Amino acid sequence: MPEGHTLHRLAHDLDDAFAGTAPRASSPQGRFEDGAALLDGRAWRGASAWGKHLFVAFDGDLVLHVHLGLYGKFHVHAGDYAATGAPDPVGQVRLRLLTADRLAELRGATACEVLTPAEAEAIQARLGPDPLRPLDELNDPERAWHRVHRSRTAIGPLIMDQAVLAGVGNVYRSEVLFRHRLDPAKPGSALREDRWRAVWDDLVRLMPIGVATGRILTVEEDVVAAEAALAAGEPVPVPDPLVPYVYKRTGEACFVCGSRVRTAVVAGRNLFWCGRCQRR
Ligand SMILES: [Zn+2]
The missing domain is CATH 3.20.190.10 (MutM-like, N-terminal)
Incomplete structure (x- = not known):
């Protein structure tokens, strides 16, 4: 989707x-x-x-x-x-x-x-707030935090619930949870507010690169290169092949710790994560 x-x-x-x-x-x-x-x-x-x-x-x-x-x-x-x-x-x-x-x-x-x-x-x-829209009364990230911290649902399905956060799908979900070393099984109510804010801020940073390129770039060095290109008004370099941290990398080695990337069906879609980097 x-x-x-x-x-x-x-x-x-x-x-x-x-x-x-x-x-x-x-x-x-x-x-x-x-x-x-x-x-x-x-x-x-x-x-x-x-x-x-x-x-x-x-x-x-x-x-x-x-x-x-x-x-x-x-x-x-x-x-x-x-x-x-x-x-x-x-x-x-x-x-x-x-x-x-x-x-x-x-x-x-x-x-x-x-x-x-x-x-x-x-x-x-x-709908929940959308990281790609300007903030205003309706598009208020506080609304997402209220839903998250009151919920016993795991952050894996929560972050893809469009009533919590609008626009995040299966790729951004897996990748942003990895970038923040968050265990997808952690309940929303157990998440610290500063960690949630960091996730929101990261989506605000990552998703405009997706709008500019039509591709989902999440690996930090690719993101930094994309930001530099956008700031300079130059075409954004998209790595070929474009390899994310964990999305669809089941069984392959995590780039950070070397353990195998895992997968499970969460909220009807395959979720990918590293069991070692994203420990509870
Ligand atoms: Zn790892």
Whole structure:
């Protein structure tokens, strides 16, 4: 499933493509015909993400809400569509947005609906704070801490609970717990506040690199190199192959201590950790 950085990146790409336009909206597949009819020809007011949710505001107090789920894809293409017309849709295109030179197609999403601003805010209010959004009254990291320290649930599932923290998925979860040497089985209520704050601050540091590159960089030297490149306005070097600390490295040696990386299913997804570095 895409993690929060993918949705923030998508929001930037959609704004680049459609800001200042009033795209034609349609649903070639037919499942979003009524919604597309509502949006068709309306002025684009701006896209934003909150965790794994995408919101696009249109003129007339309409908000498109999309959740990609496991298989959803929202692709943006460039072309001279004024001259050639839009190409025939390939596969199940739920929503198509079209201007003279941009085409965006949504396929396979778990949610695609038109909401009022109040309905969109209600969804955002149910989500935990998002490390990629500017802080304000709603996006307040204190809310995450309150949920965490009152919970007996282990930090492994807690940190991926979108009502606790919005945007963290399976890769960032495993990696940030390793970076802080946190045992994923430790209950939230047993976590010290300073350690939780360090995790939040680290996500605030790591996730914008994901937005800039589309890749999840978590190994400290890669992160430092990425930060230097971003500060200098240069392209971010992405190691090839990109090897994280523990994610999908089951049975391989931990880079820090040499013991084997372990895995278990936690909150429905494989969690990876080092049993020695991340001891309770
Ligand atoms: Zn280790």
